[in-house]
Amino acid sequence: MNRFITALMLFFGICSIASAQIEGEIVSGKIVFADTQKPAVKVSILVDGYTFETDLNGQFQIPSSQVSEQSIVSVAVDHYQTVKQVLKNGMIIKLKPIHEDAGTIVLSLTELDAEDGDSQSTPGLLFSTGDAYSSLAGYAWGPYWFRQRGYQSTYTNVYFDGVNMAHPEKGYASWSTFGGLNDISRNKESVFNMAPVDFTFGNIGGSTNIITKPSLQRAGLRASYSISNSSYNNRFMLTYSSGMSDNGWAFTASASRRWAQEGYVDGTSYDAYAAYFGLEKQFSKNHSMYLTAFVAPYERGQQNPMVQEVYDLKGNNLYNTYWGYQNGEKRNSRMKSSMLPQIILNDELTIQDNLKLKTAVGYSFGKESNTALNWYDANDPRPDYYRNLPSYQYDQGNTAAGDMLTELWQSSSFGLLDWDELYRVNYGSEETNPDGDGTITGLRSRYFIEKRQNDIQNFEFNPTLIWDFGKNWQLTTGVQYEFYLGNNYNTVDDLLGADYYVDIDNFADRDFVDPSKAENDLLADTNIKTEGDRIGHDYDAVINKLNYWANISRSFNKGSYYLGGSLTTTSMYRYGNRQKGLFPENSYGKSDVLNFFDYGVKFGGEYFLNGRNVLTANATYYTQAPWLRDAFVSIRTRNQTLDNLVSSNVISADANYYYRGEDFKLRLSGFYTQINDMTKVVSYFDDSHNAFVNYALTGMGQEHKGIELGIEYQITEELKVIGAGTLASYTYISNPLATTTVDNSAEQLSDETVYFSGMHVGGTPETAFSLGLEYWSKRYWNIGFSANYLADRYVTLNPARYTERAINSIPSIDSPEVQAQKRAAILHQERLDGAFTLDVFAGKSWKVGDYFIRLNLNVNNALNNENIVTTGFQQYRFDFQEGNPEKFANRYFYAQGIRVFTNLSLSF
Numbered sequence: 001m002n003r004f005i006t007a008l009m010l011f012f013g014i015c016s017i018a019s020a021q022i023e024g025e026i027v028s029g030k031i032v033f034a035d036t037q038k039p040a041v042k043v044s045i046l047v048d049g050y051t052f053e054t055d056l057n058g059q060f061q062i063p064s065s066q067v068s069e070q071s072i073v074s075v076a077v078d079h080y081q082t083v084k085q086v087l088k089n090g091m092i093i094k095l096k097p098i099h100e101d102a103g104t105i106v107l108s109l110t111e112l113d114a115e116d117g118d119s120q121s122t123p124g125l126l127f128s129t130g131d132a133y134s135s136l137a138g139y140a141w142g143p144y145w146f147r148q149r150g151y152q153s154t155y156t157n158v159y160f161d162g163v164n165m166a167h168p169e170k171g172y173a174s175w176s177t178f179g180g181l182n183d184i185s186r187n188k189e190s191v192f193n194m195a196p197v198d199f200t201f202g203n204i205g206g207s208t209n210i211i212t213k214p215s216l217q218r219a220g221l222r223a224s225y226s227i228s229n230s231s232y233n234n235r236f237m238l239t240y241s242s243g244m245s246d247n248g249w250a251f252t253a254s255a256s257r258r259w260a261q262e263g264y265v266d267g268t269s270y271d272a273y274a275a276y277f278g279l280e281k282q283f284s285k286n287h288s289m290y291l292t293a294f295v296a297p298y299e300r301g302q303q304n305p306m307v308q309e310v311y312d313l314k315g316n317n318l319y320n321t322y323w324g325y326q327n328g329e330k331r332n333s334r335m336k337s338s339m340l341p342q343i344i345l346n347d348e349l350t351i352q353d354n355l356k357l358k359t360a361v362g363y364s365f366g367k368e369s370n371t372a373l374n375w376y377d378a379n380d381p382r383p384d385y386y387r388n389l390p391s392y393q394y395d396q397g398n399t400a401a402g403d404m405l406t407e408l409w410q411s412s413s414f415g416l417l418d419w420d421e422l423y424r425v426n427y428g429s430e431e432t433n434p435d436g437d438g439t440i441t442g443l444r445s446r447y448f449i450e451k452r453q454n455d456i457q458n459f460e461f462n463p464t465l466i467w468d469f470g471k472n473w474q475l476t477t478g479v480q481y482e483f484y485l486g487n488n489y490n491t492v493d494d495l496l497g498a499d500y501y502v503d504i505d506n507f508a509d510r511d512f513v514d515p516s517k518a519e520n521d522l523l524a525d526t527n528i529k530t531e532g533d534r535i536g537h538d539y540d541a542v543i544n545k546l547n548y549w550a551n552i553s554r555s556f557n558k559g560s561y562y563l564g565g566s567l568t569t570t571s572m573y574r575y576g577n578r579q580k581g582l583f584p585e586n587s588y589g590k591s592d593v594l595n596f597f598d599y600g601v602k603f604g605g606e607y608f609l610n611g612r613n614v615l616t617a618n619a620t621y622y623t624q625a626p627w628l629r630d631a632f633v634s635i636r637t638r639n640q641t642l643d644n645l646v647s648s649n650v651i652s653a654d655a656n657y658y659y660r661g662e663d664f665k666l667r668l669s670g671f672y673t674q675i676n677d678m679t680k681v682v683s684y685f686d687d688s689h690n691a692f693v694n695y696a697l698t699g700m701g702q703e704h705k706g707i708e709l710g711i712e713y714q715i716t717e718e719l720k721v722i723g724a725g726t727l728a729s730y731t732y733i734s735n736p737l738a739t740t741t742v743d744n745s746a747e748q749l750s751d752e753t754v755y756f757s758g759m760h761v762g763g764t765p766e767t768a769f770s771l772g773l774e775y776w777s778k779r780y781w782n783i784g785f786s787a788n789y790l791a792d793r794y795v796t797l798n799p800a801r802y803t804e805r806a807i808n809s810i811p812s813i814d815s816p817e818v819q820a821q822k823r824a825a826i827l828h829q830e831r832l833d834g835a836f837t838l839d840v841f842a843g844k845s846w847k848v849g850d851y852f853i854r855l856n857l858n859v860n861n862a863l864n865n866e867n868i869v870t871t872g873f874q875q876y877r878f879d880f881q882e883g884n885p886e887k888f889a890n891r892y893f894y895a896q897g898i899r900v901f902t903n904l905s906l907s908f
Contacts, residue, residue, distance in 0.1 A: 131667050133710025134192055136724040136770040140788045140839055143860065144895060145871045147764040148192065148205065149671055150704045150730035154627075155650075156205035160185075161212055161292050161344045162360030163460050164200075168484040168543045171627050177340055178210075179296050180256040180274030183222060183239035187211045193654050193671075194602050194618045198358075198466060198476050201549035201566040201600060204620065204652045204673055212292050213346070214250040214280040219243030224905035230896060231300070232270040233260040248282035250290075264896045265303045267323025267332045272298035286350035295341040295366075301332035302370075305873070305891035309391055310384050313409035317866055317894035321383040324417030333373040333417055333449060340366040340456070354468040362460040369453040371493050373417070376506055378425060378446040383415045386888060395887070419496075422447040426498040433502055436526040442499030449494040450535065455487040477550035484543040488636075489577070490536035492529050503527040503535040507692055507744040508582050519581035523588070537636040540575040541628050559614075561605030568598040570625040574632060574639055582744055583638040591632070591639030596625035598647050612661050619653040626679045633741050634683065634694045640746065642696055642739075648677045663714040673704040674733070683743065688805070688880030692743040695876075697754060697799055701734035702761055718776050722786070725769040732756035738799055754799040759829055763871055766792035772839075780845040785862075791834035795890050798874035801826055810883035825885040835868040835895075837861045851908045860899040868895040 137148050147153075158165045158173035165173035178185060191197055192206040199209045219241050226235035239254040253276065260270040273296070280290035303320040311317050323332040344362040351357060373381060386392050390409065393402035408414040431444040464478035492501050504527060509518040519527060520536060529535050546569050553562035572594050579588035600622025607615045625647050633640045652673035659666040678700035686693040706728025713721045735757050740749040760766070772786030800806060810822045843856040861868075872892040879887035 131665070131710045132712045132722040133667055133669075133708050133724040133726075134190075136710070136722065136772070136786065136788075137726075137768070140724075140770045140772075140786050140837070141765065141768050141790060143870070143899075144790055144835060144837075144868065145764055146768060146790065149673070149706065149708075150728060150761060150764055150766070151205040151673075153205070155203050157200055157203045157207040159199055159207070159209040160342070161290075161346055161362075162199055162209060162358065162462055162464070163342075163344050163362030164462075164480070164482070168458065168482065168545070169454075169486055169541055169628055176272075176298060176338060177296060177342070178274070178294060179298070180235075180237070180258055180272060181254060181276050181294060181296065182256075183237055184212045184217060184252060184254045184276055184278070185210045187213075187216055194620045194652065195604065195616070196476065196551045196553060196562050196564065198464060199462070199478070200480070201547070201551075201564060201622075202602065202620075204650060212252070212276070212278055213290050214241060214252040214278040215244045215282070215288075215290075217241035217250075217252045217278075218907075220908055222905060222907040224903055226901060226903040228899070228901045229264060230899050230901070231260065231263040231268070232258040232272070233263075234258065244280075244282065248288075250280040250282075252276070252278040262330070263301075264899075265318050265320050267320050267330050268301040268303055269330075269332065270298075270300045272296065272300070287348070289345070289347045292344045292346075293342065295339065297337070297339040299335060299337040302334035302336055303893075304334070304384075305893050306384060307389070307889040307891055309389055309889065310409070310415070311892075311894070313390070313406065314415060318896070319415070321415060321417065324419050326419035331417075331419060333371065335371045336369070338366070338368040340364055340368065356466045357463065358466070359463040360460070361462075362458075364458045365456060367453055367455045369451050371449050371451050373422075373447065374450045375447045376445075376502070376504075381417065381422060381447060383417060391886075391889075395884070423497040426496050429498065433500075433528065434526075435528045440500060440528055443497070445492075445495045445498035445501040447496050448492060448498065448501055449496065451491045451493040453487075453489055453491060455489075457485045459483045472555040473552065474554075475550065475552050478548075480545075480547040480549070482543070482545045484541070484545075486541040487538075487577075488541060489534050489538035492531050492533050492535055495531055499530075501529045501533075501535065503529045503533075505580070505582065505744060511691075511744060517581045521578040522581055522584060523579045538577040539635065540577065541635075542573050542575060543628060544571040545569070559605060559607040562603065564600075564602045566598075566600040566622060568596075568600075568625070570594075570596045570598065572625075572628045572631070574628075574635060576639060580637055583640075583746065586639045587637060589639075592641060594631055594641060594645065596647050598623040598625055612659055614658040614660070616656045616658070617654070621649070621651045623647040623649045630679045630681045633681070633696060633746070634743055635681075637743065638746070642679065642681070642698065644698070645679065646677050648675060648679070650675050665712040667708070667710045669708040671704070671706060671708070674701065675704075676701040676734070678702070678736075682799075682876060684876035686740065686800070686880070687877060688809070689740075689742065689749055693749070694741045694743055695800065696739045696741070697736045698739075699734055700736040700756070701732065702730065703733045704728070704730050704761075706766070718778065720774045720776070721772065722774065723769075723771045726767065728766045730761040730764070730766060732759050732761060736799070738803070750805070752803045752805055755802045755827075756797070756799065759797060759802070760794040762794040762796040762829070762873070764793065765790040766794075781843065783840075783842040785838060785840045788837045788839065789834060790837075793832040793834075793869070793871075795830045795832065795872040795874055797829060798876050798878060800876065800878050801874060801885070805880065806878060806883070809878075809880045822883055822885060826883070828885075830872065830890060832869045832872055833867075835865065836863075837865060837868070838863050851906060854903075854905045854907075856903045858901040858903075860901075861895065861897060864898040866894070866897040869893065870895045 137146060153172035156172070160178060165177055167174065188208055188210045189197060189199070190206065190208045191202070194202045194204060196202070197207050197209070200207055222239045224237045227233065228235070235256065235258045237254070237256040239252070241252040242250055244250045255276070256274045258270065258272045262268060263270050274294070276292070276294040278290060278292040280288060282288040302322055304322050306319060306321070311319055322334045323330055325331070342362065342364045344360060347359045349357045375381060380387070388405070390402040390405040393405060425446050426443055429444050429446050430442065432439050432441040433444065459482070461481045462478060464476065467475045469475065495501060503520045504518040505520055512518065516522065521527070547566060549564065549566040551562055551564035553560055574591040576588045600620065602618065602620035604616065604618035609615065626645060629635055631641055631645055633642060650673065652671070654669055654671035656667060656669045679696070679698050680700065681694060681696045683692065683694050685691070706726055708726045709724065711723045715721060736754050738752050738754050740752070741747065742749060768788070768790045770786050770788045772784060774782065774784035776782045806826055807823055810819050814822070837860070840859040840862045841857065843854065846853045870893045872890050874890055875888040877888040879885070
């Protein structure tokens with residue numbers, strides 16, 4: 001049930017269903033607010049277990065095959081009494097709040113803020129479709145990197161007021177783009193699969209459109225303050241909505257701040273703001289426009305994944321080496337920030353009763369950045385650098401050095417970034433270097449903080465036409481045009497006490513005698529840089545995309561079916577803004593323009609066995625252009641594209657059974673997906689070549705299959721049990737080709753087969769179960785819990801380990817037994833331990849005059865299990881000299897232990 005309706009009920013009072021009449025082949029009706037007679041939009045009603053929804057005029061239609069004079073009609077809004085009556089001609093159903101004067105809203109686990117992190121994930125708050133499975137998958141499993149059906153976030157669509165929120169270069173939407181706007185983002189349209197929606201063709205991971213139309217927001221003022229022990233400690237939110245005035249105007253304004261001097265991980269500060277303004281004008285009952293503008297700037301400190309050895313030495317599974325003390329204050333070298341304002345204009349026009357045109361135009365701009373420590377001709381300063389670990393010294397036979405490092409790591413002062421040492425080295429590095437036509441003498445920066453930035457401009461135009469034609473036919477069709485310009489570059493953020501930085505390529509300076517090879521920009525007058533100057537790479541990413549999609553559907557007495565199609569053209573190129581000494585011919589200027597033509601089809605439908613039992617099915621095949629960052633051998637340095645680039649292709653199907661009774665609801669789903677011809681480019685230091693390389697994989701294929709179950713049983717009017725479970729498998733089904741290219745010479749070193757087939761995709765649980773109990777008292781308090789178990793979680797793979805080159809690195813002098821052990825260890829994919837968690841929530845509501853006060857408590861991982869690995873991965877570095885699979889051990893992120901979130905809100 002959409003929560004904006006709940007809020008409207010609080011303001012308007014009693015809701016009535018009027019004018020239900022059996023007319024031939026449909027039952028029609030209208031839901032209005034009792035005191036104002038205004039239509040109640042997007043209200044769900046349940047008829048014999050099947051859900052229907054009102055339109056923008058508050059009207060609904062139900063096939064006559066689904067109703068009879070004995071049909072049970074239920075209408076429920078959170079914390080309103082559930083009304084269940086036998087359908088009769090012209091009946092009126094009054095829905096009264098638990099409070100006789102006003103209703104209550106109590107925050108449950110499903111309203112808990114999700115953390116963004118650096119993962120390619122978007123929290124379940126956006127995608128919950130209302131059933132028990134989607135709710136639990138988003139909130140009980142989401143903090144542990146659960147991806148529904150194992151799909152990467154690039155296979156899930158997120159729209160905001162009809163505009164796609166996916167980053168064109170990355171392919172996925174980040175929650176941080178609109179984080180903190182909880183109050184205005186509760187109303188949404190969602191599907192979890194390829195089922196039809198009226199704003200896009202769809203995606204296998206589902207589609208969500210967040211709707212912030214001001215007239216749909218709760219009228220009045222709402223303020224809330226939250227305390228948490230998670231990434232942020234404090235949150236304040238304030239929202240006001242005017243409601244629709246008599247002259248057709250409505251507006252909503254919302255602002256929030258979330259902050260912490262330090263989050264649950266040491267050294268991770270958090271400071272985030274959000275602001276929103278929406279203005280709507282209703283010209284007539286057939287025409288309205290609304291403008292929304294929002295921004296959610298933030299800056300926060302990052303944490304790094306560790307090898308288990310470091311966690312064990314420190315006795316802390318949340319240890320973080322990105323920070324250290326500077327002048328007695330904690331300082332993090334990895335700070336992530338973003339400032340991306342969004343402006344969206346929507347026009348909704350009813351041309352005729354059966355013909356509607358919706359148009360969304362969006363523009364976003366701004367920048368996002370990450371800082372990182374860099375160095376030249378100096379020791380690696382990272383505390384967890386593998387040579388600084390006891391295991392490395394023991395492997396080298398240096399027992400005394402290993403014992404000494406063990407003792408140091410177990411002390412409290414060792415293992416942090418030594419800012420004083422970085423400054424000390426810079427203070428002792430006076431040099432004279434060429435500077436244009438002269439020279440400069442001063443402190444040359446050996447260590448410095450660089451900022452990796454992306455300045456973006458993005459324009460979208462999305463008109464959609466909805467045409468109800470014939471007796472039971474509907475055509476929904478639209479065009480989506482997107483133009484993106486992204487400027488990617490580095491700057492000097494902090495010289496750490498030095499006077500200047502020399503902007504050269506460190507690897508080229510090492511490998512070539514000719515000094516011009518090391519120049520990062522041959523067009524520049526000087527390579528002497530100070531704070532704020534651009535260094536390293538600087539290029540523009542330009543993407544043009546045009547998509548046409550259509551969906552036609554037909555309803556009949558026992559259900560409906562649909563057929564959809566999509567055509568997409570994508571044009572993209574790189575424009576280098578610097579002429580790199582290593583690649584003077586193909587680093588500066590415009591690259592070849594890459595053009596892709598993609599298409600998709602989908603079909604499916606639903607069949608009503610009766611009013612309570614429903615079958616649905618969806619199937620699709622579509623192609624998808626590669627992401628721009630995976631189309632170039634080294635997009636940072638040059639215009640060289642991968643050979644024989646092709647679009648990936650997706651084939652997917654799911655079947656679903658629903659039972660929707662008065663007290664018991666169930667969804668059982670089975671799904672199967674193949675994704676073929678995927679392309680991925682990764683860059684890392686390759687020890688076998690003693691060089692930084694680009695590793696391009698083509699022809700990757702994945703298979704996702706499994707079953708999902710969600711149940712909900714209303715034991716009494718106040719007590720409810722919910723449960724969810726999934727059993728799935730996500731594996732590679734092909735052996736891709738990998739091409740290794742040296743980054744600083746473009747020399748192609750090898751073409752090799754990566755033996756991925758049969759290995760797990762990794763990074764997410766394949767098995768998950770939850771069982772919960774919720775009690776919602778008529779005396780305005782609630783309590784509940786869910787017990788959760790996640791298993792079959794595998795680390796993500798380093799492709800270079802699954803090659804003959806890696807196996808051949810095992811020394812021939814090793815005994816056959818040792819060679820066999822090493823071979824097995826190299827090809828082994830670690831399965832992480834299963835994890836059990838317990839979540840608890842409780843709440844209480846009060847009405848004081850015209851004010852409504854709500855207090856809520858949410859406790860995740862209430863048993864304080866601190867040994868849960870959220871994700872793990874094999875390092876890309878591998879010991880090709882001695883074939884030692886443990887030299888570069890797996891790295892892990894651990895979950896927070898007990899997590900508490902308390903929220904106090906006031907509304908009137």
